[in-house]
Amino acid sequence: MPRKTTRSPKGKPPAAYLDEALLSRLKLSPEVAWYLTERGIPLPDCPPKVITPSPGEAPGAVFDPGRVDRVLKSFHLLRHTQGKWAGKPLDPDPWQVAYVLAPVFGWVRHDAEAGGYVRVVRRLYVDVPRRNGKTTLAGGIAVYLLAADGEPGAQVYAAATSEKQARFTFDPIRQIAERAPALKGNVKAFTKRITHPASGSYFTVVSSVAEAMHGANVHGGIIDELHVHRGPDLVETIETGTGSRRQPLVVIITTADDGRQESIYDRRRQYIEQLARGALTDPDSYGVVWGADTEDDPFAEETLRKANPGYGVSPSAAYLRGAAAEARQSPADLAKYLRLHLGIRTKQSTRYIRLEDWDANAGIVDEQLLRGREAYGGLDLASTSDLCALSWLFPEDDGEGLAAIWRFWVPEAALRDLDKRTAGAASRWVREGWLTATPGNVVDYDWIREQIRRDLDAFDVRSLGYDPWNASQLTNDLASERAPLVKVRQGFITMSPAMKALQRLVLAGTPEVPRLRHGGNPVARWCVDNLAVAMDPAGNVKPDKARAGEKIDGVSSLATAMSEVLARPPVRKSVYEDGDFEAI
Known part of the structure; x- marks a missing residue:
């Protein structure tokens, strides 16, 4: 698909003349690469491990080089305050321009309500190992939002979890503002606040939700070291306080955590990775993550360069060699x-089904052609106040694969929260018919019962598996109507063969010959991308809702249906059955 033509507001087209293979390897858009080349900034050879789509892919986006020029000029007027660079201009490194400042500040779109062009990006996430200039980058952005962004009465906040952390966050930014000759007489630095009298703007640190709500008209937010925040309340309060601003920007700059599940860090990191994989779409959010892979040699120079975009400048090669030497000698330091x-989340689990493998099996599923076909179902009722799922699996005529369809339900009252967690996709799923919103604040089981009745009439249903732990009046009613219900417990013994069979099918499939043909159902795709599994000492696996960052009900129902497929009378050996399952 050809790339759309983009122009700056001034009408000058960026010349995207660099080699496409090089741009792909460096993960740079043609416009940003053009900007770097035109301004004499070297192309950085340190692409992020994870990067969300270019903001230039947003509808109506254009690249304005003058905006980036303004940001870099603002940085140049500031001064380093520590170490060997103290007193020198705070010029960003090429990687900071290429992967942070140019994409965030250069891409704009016209907003009729705002009366002109505004930034595409409103939420920035930068995840990078220690000593790679996070503090100075955050400080430069904070001062720009305060005094140079053209926003009258700008309120810029930094979120801290305690008074102590507030000092770590605020003091370096205050020093940057105090020691810049160009800012003398233009900004005033106080103990807990920096002001810009000419625009009526201020920058301050907040360490509680009450403090953040006091202003409630946020133009900019700086969240440093997200992983130290115990909960999401303060961060979310700052983000939700930006609603009345033309082009707000909330910046998260952090190092990796240790892999804890369901923390605010974990949820934001997972969200950025989902955007990067294409599981979700959110042009307002842009994120980059640097880090090594677990299979990399942790002490090799190549690995250190890969994980640290500032390698050789900040951090220095000598500093990283010293840290590596300490880690070699002490398992506790490793x-x-x-x-x-190295930016490695040390407790992070391996993805059980990769999204690219899942997508390769999409194929086309025509429900009308499945009428009268042999079917095996899986029902996951989960919580009545959240997502519920029904899966149907249909053995293919060749005996080598399966076709899958889903039904999903959510209470209308929970749709807004699900929208927040899916970048607004949930409402689109409802409009497109992939998800049914039932009236009220709990799922109306009558809707599910009626759909199952229709499916029993349409398909040759051999069995419908359900978790007896979540048995309800619904299953009692279906049983009284002679629906072929089967209790399927969700432990390792039952779920492991089903999960391994699903994984085997997905890995065996190709776009030309899908083995688990699912039609690209977007709700199921989201559940697959959220999937986490638990493993016992014998290597058995099962879906793990407690460790999943988000909902996996679509996979749970699919695994339940798969257990019924495996339990059917054998026809002939297929790709999803092998010696592992002969005893089932």
Whole structure:
């Protein structure tokens, strides 16, 4: 698909003349690469491990090089305050321009309500190992939002979890503002606040929701070291306080955590990775993550360069060699080294089904052609106040694969929260018919019962598996109507063969010959991308809702249906049945 033509507001087209293979390897858009080349900034050879789509892919987006020029000029007027660079201009490194400042500040779109062009990006996430200039980058952005962004009465906040952390966050930014000759007489720095009298703007640190709500008209937010925040309340309060601003920007700059599940860090990191994989779409959010892979040699120079975009400048090669030497000598220091200097979440689990493998099996599923076909179902009722799922699996005529369809339900009252967790996709799923919103604040089981009745009439249903732990009046009613219900417990013994069979099918499938043909159902795709599994000492696996960052009900129902497929009378050996399951 050809790339759309983009123009700056001034009408000058960026010349995207660089080699496409190089741009792909460096993960740069043609416009940003053009900007770097035209301004004499070297192309950085340190692409992020994870990067969300270019903001230029947003509808109506255009690249304005003058806006980036303004940001870099603002940085140049500031001064380093520590170390060997103290007193020198705060010029960003090429990687900071290429992967942060140019994409965030250069891409704009016209907003009739705002009366002109505004930034595409409103939420920025930068995840990078220690000593890669996070503090100075955050400080430069904070001062720009305060005094140079053209926003009258700008309120810029930094979120801290305590008074102590507030000082770590605020003091470096205050020093940057105080020691810049160009800012003398233009900004005033106080103990807990920096002001810009000419625009009536201020920057301050907040360490509680009450403090953040006091202004409630946020133009900019700086969240440093997201992983130290115990909960989401303060961060979310700052983000939701931006609603009345033309082009607000909330910046998260952090190092990796140790892999804890369901923390605010974990949820934001997972969200950025989902955007990068294409599981979700959110042009307002842009994120980059640097880090090594678990299979990399943690002490090799190549690995250190890969994880640290500022390698050789900040952090220095000598500093990282010293940290590596300490980690070699002390197992206790190794985990800290991997997290702080290589960006590896040391407790992170391996993805059980990769999204690219799942997508390769999409195929086309025509429900009308499935009428009268042999079918096996799986019902996941989960919580009545959240997502419920029904899966149907249909053995293919060749005996080598399966076709899958889903039904999903959510209470109308829970749809807004689900929208927040899916970048607004949930409402689109409802409009497109992939998800049914039932009236009220709990799922109306009558809707599910009626759909199952229709499916029993349409398909040759051999069995419908359900979790007896979640048995309800619904299953009692269906049983009284002679629906072929089967209790399927969700432990390792039952779920492991089903999960391994699903994984085997997905890995065996190709776009030309899908083995688990699912039609690209977007709700199911989201559940697959959220999937986490638990494993016992014998290597058995099962879906793990407690460790999943988000809902996996679509996979749970699919695994339940798969257990029924495996339990059917054998026809002939197929790709999803092998010696592992002969005893089932």
